[in-house]
Structures are given as structure tokens and as C-alpha cells.
């Protein structure tokens with residue numbers, strides 16, 4: 001019987017998990033959840049940085065996020081395939097860690113490696129529990145797989161509030177020095193090395209945060225309805241419908257600019273009157 005962990009996050013390349021759902025990971029570890037990250041490839045097709053460099057950076061980033069362990073497989077950057085051999089390897093990792101949740105790419109992602117990763121996880125979720133499946137380890141199934149949003153947008157099934165963890169996510173992303181920002185004239189410029197990249201990451205988090213009345217959020221999809229234990233307790237944690245912190249701070253600013261004292265401070269009192 002392997003170890004039990006709370007979250008197994010599976011990314012195609014060494015910085016995917018940090019970039020896409022680093023805030024959620026940081027939040028989980030701050031709640032004393034045990035998280036392990038697996039990078040399916042070593043990122044050897046990347047225009048910048050060597051696989052060794054990226055592996056070192058990934059370990060430092062994982063430390064910043066409070067992750068228990070991180071390791072990479074060598075399943076072929078740019079040529080990741082949903083083969084029976086790769087599925088068996090993933091089944092053995094899942095059976096070894098026995099996570100409550102798996103986080104991975106959405107299967108519709110534009111990047112073929114991301115899409116393959118997401119599809120592979122979907123394909124093994126049933127067989128991972130088969131006693132007679134030709135793979136090592138004890139049969140096991142996680143409680144749920146959460147698919148995160150990379151290149152291709154989808155309507156999220158839920159959004160994780162990462163307000164207190166966005167800075168930690170940015171700090172983890174900055175650990176990937178070979179991938180971000182200007183480093184050397186020899187380095188090939190890529191989308192993620194553009195100066196505006198971090199602003200784009202922030203803009204996305206702000207957009208998804210705004211949808212749930214928070215400042216920052218990270219979107220996820222699941223393949224069945226999200227179960228809810230107590231809807232009242234759940235929704236009490238969040239601002240009322242049609243009220244949001246961003247709307248609230250906008251109102252406070254405009255009130256102050258008119259020289260009047262802001263009359264409202266409780267976000268729950270803010271409602272749009274129809």
C-alpha cells in the first residue's frame with residue numbers, strides 16, 4: 001500500500017502546474033494538505049533553458065508552493081502520447097500516492113501535450129481501480145479529477161478563490177528564470193518571456209476572481225456535477241450574487257472622489273437594486 005496524499009497535480013511541462021493552478025496548490029498546502037506535483041516531460045523542446053535547469057527551477061518553485069514532493073517523468077516533450085505504456089506508468093503513480101484529488105490539464109487544451117495529458121488521465125480513471133489491470137500497485141480511485149484551464153477557455157464548473165495566494169503563485173512562477181523575462185541576448189524570445197506575461201497571468205486570475213466576487217481566482221472543470229454538502233454554509237463564505245469586491249472598491253473610490261465618506265463597508269450589504 002502506497003502513501004496517501006491529498007492532491008496529485010499532473011502537468012505536461014515543468015512549469016505548467018505553477019502557471020495554471022499555483023494559487024490553488026499554495027492554498028491547499030497552507031491548509032496542511034499534502035501535495036505532490038508530477039511533470040510528465042522534462043520540457044526539452046522548450047526554446048529556453050536546459051532540462052536540468054528547468055528541473056532545478058521546478059524544485060525551487062515547488063518549495064515556494066509548499067509542495068511535499070515533485071518529480072518529472074521523461075515521456076517526451078512535444079511528442080507526449082496516450083499510449084498503454086504511459087497510461088500504465090500513470091496508473092502506478094496514482095496507486096502509489098492514492099490522492100483524494102488529481103489536478104491536470106483539460107483534454108481540449110490547444111497544446112497537444114496538455115490535451116494528451118488530460119485525455120490520458122480521463123482514460124485511466126476507471127481502469128486505475130481494476131484489480132486485474134496489467135499495472136503494479138493496489139487498485140485505487142481518487143475522489144475526483146479537477147481539470148485546469150491552460151490555453152483553451154471553457155466555462156468553469158467552479159473557481160477557486162486564491163486571493164491570499166496570488167503573490168505566492170507569482171513568486172513560484174518567478175523561480176522559472178530560464179523561461180521568463182529577459183535573461184540573455186542568446187535566449188530566444190517566446191510568449192512567456194514577453195514582459196507582459198505576468199500581467200496576463202494576473203489579468204486572468206482577476207477575471208476569474210471577479211466572477212465569484214473575489215480579487216483572484218483559478219477556474220476548473222469536472223466531468224460530473226460538483227457535489228455540495230451544505231449549500232447555505234458554502235454560499236455564506238462568498239459575497240451575494242450581483243455584488244463583488246471589485247464593484248465594492250470601485251464604489252468606495254468613486255464615493256471618496258466625490259469627497260463623501262463611503263457609506264458601505266460590508267460587502268454583504270451591497271446589492272444591486274433592480
Ligand SMILES: [Zn+2]
Nearest residue numbers: 012013016111
Ligand atoms: Zn505546458
